[in-house]
Amino acid sequence: MNISTRFPVAVHILILLSISQPGTATSDMIASSVNTNPVVIRRITGMLGRAGLVEARAGIAGARLKKPLADITLLEVYKAVNAVGEGGLFAVHESPNPNCEVGRNIQAAMNPIFISAQRAMEQILEQTTVADVAGDISQLEGIVLPDYFAPTNR
Amino acid sequence: MNISTRFPVAVHILILLSISQPGTATSDMIASSVNTNPVVIRRITGMLGRAGLVEARAGIAGARLKKPLADITLLEVYKAVNAVGEGGLFAVHESPNPNCEVGRNIQAAMNPIFISAQRAMEQILEQTTVADVAGDISQLEGIVLPDYFAPTNR
């Protein structure tokens, strides 16, 4: 299995919000860029709102960023959309046999490795901001974007 | 979503195979330690066999390790059981709108980050062998196991 597309879609949404004139990035408009249904966009925008990354109010077109993109790491977005569920990235097999020496210790033995592997992955996401991604896009386009898209410390 | 339990179960299987007398670790016996169905064990053992980590033959009880546990990294096991599917750890939203500057570049912009995040996670798995896990188990048990369980370079 792999990590939900909510994650890249959320990044897509944030970038669109930042480059759009206020009130123009409706869920319909965003959906046509992402190529999905507006309700999917509203669901994800809602998660971003609950995480404090954007502010969206019913009836008002277009959500508003609550932070500049340069202050939003990919890790924040990833967590906002619950990209990896409760139990962590790695699933464990439940209730192995406590009467077997392997069964009763395997989870304790593997857990630290799972934790550090997941953290290693998340640390990469933490080192990049959404502004970095937007900057890469503008480079790919050969377009000059405002200052706040300047790449950070990569 | 999270990574399949096939991964920890496969590690469990390998350790059981190594500490069992030859021919005693049947899929039934392993299943009772893992607490699942014997067919699930055979399915996973089959994947380990196709990856060259064990050798199992129909009619012969218990698979045989083809390498010492100290020579099997967790990454090898993880790949053997196809813990992360074809598309990689991170899913991308398909066919975003090519008429939008964000839509037509978002994948190219995010892909390198996805790649390196996944690789960071996998590198942790590569640094640990199944023998290390077995060694941790024996430590938790306070049991002394044969030399080939000695922890490697952690």
Added chain:
DNA sequence: ATTACGTGAAACCATTGTAGTTACATTAGA
């Protein structure tokens, strides 16, 4: 040879997460 045991594999099912879709109440603003 027959029998018992174990593996390999196919087939089926229930569960879960994801994403798409429809429908509708609610809110802001012209």
Added chain:
DNA sequence: TCTAATGTAACTACAATGGTTTCACGTAAT
């Protein structure tokens, strides 16, 4: 008031996972 947009619930389709049954086949012991 009317329009447009959001928030949310509900339903659907689909895929991956893991459990289960069933059966053919291989091995080994009697």
